Structures are given as structure tokens and as C-alpha cells.
Amino acid sequence: MEATADARWFRAASRSCAPRRQRRRLPADFVRCVHAARPFPAGVDRARHRLGRLANEFRSLPEPLDRVKRLLDYASELPAFPEAGRVPANAVSGCTARVWLAVAADDGEQGRTRMRFAADSDSEIAKGFCSCIVTVLDGALPEEVLEMTTEDFGALEVMGSPARAVNSRVNTWNNVLISMQKRTRELMAAREEKEEQQEGGRFLCGTWRRSSSDRGASLPRIPDKS
Amino acid sequence: MAASLCHFPPAVSSSSSLFVGSKSRSLLLAVSPFKHFPSKSSISASLPWTRSYAVSNDAAAFSVASPSDLRESPSLGEITRPDFPILRQVVNGFNLVYFDNAATSQKPSSVIKALSEYYELYNSNVHRGVHYLSAKATDAYEEARNKVANFVNAADRREIIFTRNATEAINLVAYSWGALNLRPGDEIVLTIAEHHSSIVPWQIVAKKTGAVLKYVELTKEVPDLDQFKGLLSKNTKLVVAHHVSNVLANLTPITFSGSVLPIDEIVDWSHKVGAKVLVDACQSVPHMVVDVQKLNVDFLVASSHKMCGPTGAGFLYGKINLLSSMPPFLGGGEMITDVFQDYSTYAEPPSRFEAGTPAIAEAIGLGAAIDYLSSIGMEKIHNYEKKLSEYLYYQLSSVPNIHIYGPAPSDTVHRAALCAFNVDNIHPTDIATFLDEQHGVAVRSGHHCAQPLHRALGVNASARASLYFYNTKEEVDTFIQALKDTIEFFTTAA
Secondary structure (H helix, E strand, C coil), rough: CCCCHHHHHHHHHHCCCCCEEEHCCCCCCCCCCHCCCCCCCCCCHHHHHHHHHHHHHHHHHCCHHHHHHHHHHHHHHHHCCHHHHCHHHHCCCCCCCEEEEECCCCCHHHHHHHEEEEEEECCCHHHEEEEEEEEHHHCCCHHHHHCCCCHHHHHHHHCCCCCCCCCCCCCCHHHHHHHHHHHHHHHHHHHHHHHHHHHHHHHHHHHHHHCCCCCCCCCCCCCCCC | CHHHHHHCCCCCCCCHHHHCCCHHHHHHHHCCCCCCCHHHHHHHHHCHHHHHHCCCCHHHHHCCCCCCCCCCCCHHHHHHHHHHHCCCCCCCCCCEEEEEECCCCCHHHHHHHHHHHHHHHHHHCCCCCCEEEEEHHHHHHHHHHHHHHHHHHCCCHHHHHECCHHHHHHHHHHHHHHHHHHCCCCCCEEEECCHCCCCCCCCHHHHCCCEEEECCCCCCCCEHHHHHHHHHHCCEEEEECCCCCCCEEECCCCCCCEEEEEEEEHHHHHHHHHCEEECCCCCCCCCCCCCHHHHHHCEEEEEHHHHCCCCCCCCEEEEEHHHHHCCCCCCCCEEEEEECCCCEEEEEHHHHHCCCCCCCHHHHHHHHHHHHHHHHHHHHHHHHHHHHHHHHHHHHHCCCEEEEECCCCCCCCCCCCEEEECCCCCCHHHHHHHHHHHHHCCEEEEEEEEEHHHHCCCCCCCEECCCCCCCCHHHHHHHHHHHHHHHHCCCCCH
């Protein structure tokens, strides 16, 4: 898989996933489609909603050991990460464990860009963290990804609480989220630049067509694609 | 608090005969099922041996004379723990077991008091003012320098340069001595087991000067002495070596026979080819007698915070003839004699290398730490830690599917009181996280600032338990039990 993962890989995997509420163990190569479980009212932040559900799930487990076990369950449910994706460009720096993160922008439904994430780690606990973050943010709008903070995940109250030592270089939650946000910004910036170049190309074509018959006129309209 | 009761250690085994006073009653000092440790006064009143010595926050009054009668004596860990307030706390519902001393040590009350007293009673800038407070601060700061010089047996107090830490001390040598003396093609020999602070400054300076770094690889998880001898040549200008590895725990001994990497011989061989020797003593100065004259090293560095002193202080030892020939590292106040518009003249060592207002309180705190350690005696500390190290190693060896890095202890091979290890199929970070969250045991996980070493060992990371003289055999037992519980959890969950 390329460092900037192909969104088609995420889409193909997500077609086969089961709704979260069925709670059956998914095959390793499926992506959890939490966002496909039920339609959201307009304006509802899906990522925040999923985070709230996740937090409630962990908080419902009173014993810290049970929360750790649930975290390891999430780790086991993370889809397999292709070996080809374990490249330096996908490595999340700063963690004491090795963590890989793949990011793609998906223009799937309704023409809205959604961010797709896949992650893996050689540490089961870090893998559990990754699984939780991916559960919340996979399929989220770019703005939902960017406005999330590490402290938000403190609501899970699970081992290695992200709210503690946020600025520590070994805070996996912080490192993974920062990496997600950084690469989301980069992808969006690259897309905007590409769109501007395309817009500029159409503008130039229009100018050439217009200028030959209407020199000195106002800014030309973008010609019809027909 | 049922979970805390699991910290009661198992029955005393035959291996505990190395440890005096390892019966269950002495455990009240080290491991308590209750949230609050007993106060010092209750300890003193309840224990029969307390009439033999005085336990006090005042390091000068501290005495560890063993009772002359046949009653059992408590271990050094049991005696000294009350001096460390931070050790008396509950973490995640469990009594803290602090096994991360190679990263930083805890501070006795006497050091904390020295820092407070400085700021409460005589805080003032040093070497400048003529008033009472300045004179007192200057005297205390320079007295700390004398203490460091005596502690490592430096021939001259001017051979001690205060720095922020050992890393800064190494950078000082690299940017001052290194920049002046290294030429293209010159070689710097280091071991693959060096701390990043002993590697990266030389990478930077080598790039600037055209010098070349040559590494001594491992054989059987210790630096290869034969390869080291083979690397030395007329091109070798500097040898950089650790005294004690923070991962492999191997000592680079002075006089032990049959041991690996004898540092006195390294110095001898290096000097014969005209090379200088810099020794990283961060993991040795806190734990044993280090005599720079006996070692005959050219440079030696150590950090205060690893030897019961505060963070923000460290020191460089350098032979005075070398220091006198070296240009300044940092420029500014204090290190000058005269300043003109277009040039300045510089002070003699040590001032030449101490630009700006120094970490005065921290240096004084380091002096107080040396007082405390000296009152115990470095030989006593070393002997106790040797036994603790062996106990830790052999108890850890009994854990299934574990690999401990570095040599096994024997009559001729002495390990430092630390073990870096891995357990099959369980990431060290998972181990460290679970030990902390579920047992209150603090160990380190990661590469321990030794990435080249970990690559040479074929692993990405390891867990590390590192002890100091205030740790006890009972804490080792607690750690081992917690580790077994951790391994069982992850094995079952898999």
C-alpha cells in the first residue's frame, strides 16, 4: 500500500463489514463501519457521537482490568495492516512501540470527502489505542478529525490514559492523533492545490477562447464542459 | 485493599541468605499493606536495632554502624528508605516500587532540604557580589565543586566543570576539544552500546571536522575487546566508552580479572596510540567508587540526578592541562577576563566553561547528595547492590520465556543492579504499562537511548528494571510476582 493509502482499498474493505452493534468478531481484513450503522441527523458530529458511545462502553466496565481486556478486544478487531504499508512514511514517531498509520481521503458518498484511517502496532495496548481512535475517526469529515483533541479520548479512562502526560513523547494517543491530523491537513492541502490548478487550467482555456474574439473584456466565464 | 496484600512477598528462600535482615518483620519497613508507611519515629521506636544508629534528615549525623551483637541487621535498602519521602506513596492503589533508577534516582530529604535552604536563606548570584549573601552562595557553590572533586579523586578542583548534565558535558568536549583537535580522517572509536548522548555529539562534530566514527560491536552481548584493540591505530584520536552500560549492565572494571572491557587497559591501549579517552560514568559514579586518577581517563562525565542529586546539574572531569588548552564552549558572562568591542579574553578553567549564571542551587544540591552518599560509603553501596543485582538477575531468570541482556553474573563478571529484558511475544511497553497500572511497579520500556545497541541485539525495544541502594530484596520479589502476573494476563488474553 502506498504511503498515502488508496481510498479504494478502504472502500473495498468497508463494503463487507458488519454493523458495530452485532458485536461479533469480524474477520481481520474488514474495516469497522461504525458510521454505516444508522443514518445521522444533519449537523451531528459523527466522530463525537462515536467517541461518546466508546466512552460509555468503557465506563460501563467498573474494573480497570476489564477495561484493559476490552482494549485488547479492540486490538484484536483491528483489520490486518498490509506489510507493504509498514514504511517509514507511515510510521508514527515518538511512541515506544512501533505504530503505523495509513491515511486516505475518500470522496465516496454524497460527494463529501471523508478521511479513512488504518493503523497497526507491535504492542497490543498501542494497537488497542489505535483501534479506538480509528473506530472514532475512520470515515469522519476532515474538520471532525482536526477539531478532536487528545484530552477528548481521556473520557475512555482506560490504561495509559491519554489525558495524562499529553506532551510526553510516549503518549500513543497523542502521537497517533497528531499524525492523523497532520496528514489530513496535508491531504486536504494537496487536494485544494490540485483543484486550483484544474480551475486555473479551465480559466486559461476560457481566456484563450474569449480573448481571440473579445480582447480587453471582463473576466471570462469558465466554458461549458459540453 | 485486598489487591495490596499481594505485595506480601513469598516465604524467605535459601537465596535470601545473601541479605541480612530479610525476615518478614523487617518487611514492615519496605512493603506495607497500608496506604501510609509508618513514620520514622514509629520505626525507630519499634525496632530493636534502632538503638545502634541514628536515622536523621541531617546527612552529617547519618550513621549506618551495624550492631555489634548477633541480632540481625536490616539491609541497606531498609535502612535508607525512610530518607526518601517519595518512596512512601501509593500508585494506582499499590505501594510504589520504583525500579527506574537508571533513568533518574530519587532524592533524600537532606538534598531537598539543601535546595530549600539555599533559596530560603542565601540565594544570590555567585562570583560577583561583595555582599554577605553573594559570598555565602559563592562559598557553597565552590564547596560543592570541592566535594565533586574529592568524590572522584580529581587531582585539582579546577578539573571539575559544572554543566547542566552529562549530555552537556560531552557536548562541551565535542565542540571544544573535538572541534580544535579533530582533522579529516581522524578516528573516534566508540562502542555500539553507548548512550545516544555519547554518540550524537560526535556524529555532529565528525561531520564538521571530517573525522570518522568507528564502532566496537558486540560479542555475546558485551563489547568485543579484541575488535576494540584492532580498531585502535595512529588515526585514533578519541575513545568514548561507558563505564557501566545502562542496558547490558556490564561493568567496565578496573582490576577484575577475566572480565570484559577493562577500562584501565582501554585507557592504557588508547594512550599508547595517542588517543584521548572519554568515559561516560553516569551509571557508575552513583553506584561505586570511581577514581579518575586511578582510571587515568582524560575526560569523565556524570549527571547529578542519577546520584540522588537534583536535575539540572552534572559535571565534566578533565585533566587540567587538557582543559587549559581548550577553547570556550559557550560565550558570555563569567567565562571572560576582559571584553572589548572586537575581542575578548577568557578566564581559566573551570570558569572558562561555565558561561552565565550557573545552576547554583542544583550544584549545592549535588554537593548535599555527595555528602549523603559519602556518609553511607560507596563501597557499602556497591557491595549491597552487587548482591541485589545477583538476586534480581536470578529471580528474573526464573521467569519463563525471558531473555535478559548482558552477561550473567559470576565470580569474575559483576553486573550493575539493572536488567534489560524481553519476554517472548509480549511487547515491553505492554509489560511496563501493565506493571504500572495494575501493580504500581515503575520500570522503563523502549530503547533507553541506545538505539544502535538494540539494533545490534536484534530488537526494537526492551523493558528495564534498574535498582538503587534504597531498593530491597522484598521489592524484587514484588516485581517478579507482578511480572509473572503480567505475563499470565497477556498470554491468556492472546
